[in-house]
Amino acid sequence: MLNLILLEDEAVLRQELTEFLGDCGYRVSAVADLASFHGCYQPAQHRIAVIDLGLPDGDGLELVRALRARDRQLGIVVFTARGTTPDKISGLGGGADYYLPKSTDLDELAATLAALQRRLGEAQAPAxxxxxxxxxxxxxxxxxxxxxxxxxxxxxxxxxxxxxxxxxxxxxxxxxxxxxxxxxxxxxxxxxxxxxxxxxxxxxxxxxxxxxxxxxxxxxxxxxxxx
Structure with a gap:
């Protein structure tokens, strides 16, 4: 499966998500803030990004906009505590493929990522x-x-x-x-x-x-x- 980069500042949730997504078959690079994301992210390697918005050193939405402007093929899923309709509209309008509140069941997150992977791999012949x-x-x-x-x-x-x-x-x-x-x-x-x-x-x-x-x-x- 595609490599995935996870940006989540809450240590316990970051560890839980890393283990869960690893069990789902992803190679996960987990980081806690924007600075670490920029130091870790490799466009040629990471095809999917799961991004929190409320971060200690900035706003994840600005990161989403910058990533989308630079890479149209990157799959972006916002996973955040900001769950209002205006927040969701801003996230999707900023370039996220999916916008999920943190109250979402992890199985729904896995299904969302699987659907995103299928879209990213549409042009590839099945092996x-x-x-x-x-x-x-x-x-x-x-x-x-x-x-x-x-x-x-x-x-x-x-x-x-x-x-x-x-x-x-x-x-x-x-x-x-x-x-x-x-x-x-x-x-x-x-x-x-x-x-x-x-x-x-x-x-x-x-x-x-x-x-x-x-x-x-x-x-x-x-x-x-x-x-």
Whole structure:
């Protein structure tokens, strides 16, 4: 998925958003103020920016206007405590693609970013991820195969069978032959994190799995499962 830069001055929320968006498959550069943003932001690298407006060293809306004037292709999402209609009109008029109040559920933020990514990638041909069950291998597009454990192959089979659909935690756990009521949910989260890390280390590509908080996971790229 695309690299993302997050500008949020509240330390606790910044950490929460960084972890959540990382679980959604983004590479997140998190900064706390305008000065840090300017020092970190790289137009060739960051394709999406999530920006707070109330900042200790200035107004995030001015940053939105400057970014939009300089880069028409950058995806910009304002995520702010300023939730009035005039604030929203100013943000969208200043160049934001989306304007979300901080009361927004994080799953809605993830869905908004996924929609924005699809728009940014419209001109790109879809790349297919292939899962080979017999040999227990994942074939990322344009890369060599990745060997999988039986559990990893089973989890990917459930997710890749219906791309773009959220698969519940219960369905994934049951596919592993486990009793959902007795299963430690942290085991599944750890397995997904390990799969993401393994894929990125082997190929440089992020594994296209989104976390649907309190619901399950979603494989959001073209996929094919072979016997």
């Amino acid at each position: 297919t991820w292939i899962l080979e069950l017999r040999s227990r291998r994942l074939l990322p597009p344009g890369c060599g195969p990745i060997s999988l454990s039986q559990q990893d192959a089973t989890v990917l089979q459930v997710l890749m069978a219906e791309p773009e659909r959220i698969v519940s935690r219960q369905q994934i756990v049951q596919s592993l032959g486990e009793d959902f009521l007795d299963y430690d949910q942290r085991r599944l989260d750890t397995q997904i994190r390990r799969l993401r890390r393994k894929t990125e280390q082997a190929t440089g590509l992020p594994l296209p799995i989104n976390t649907a908080r309190n619901a399950g996971y979603r494989f959001f790229a073209d996929a094919a499962v072979r016997p």
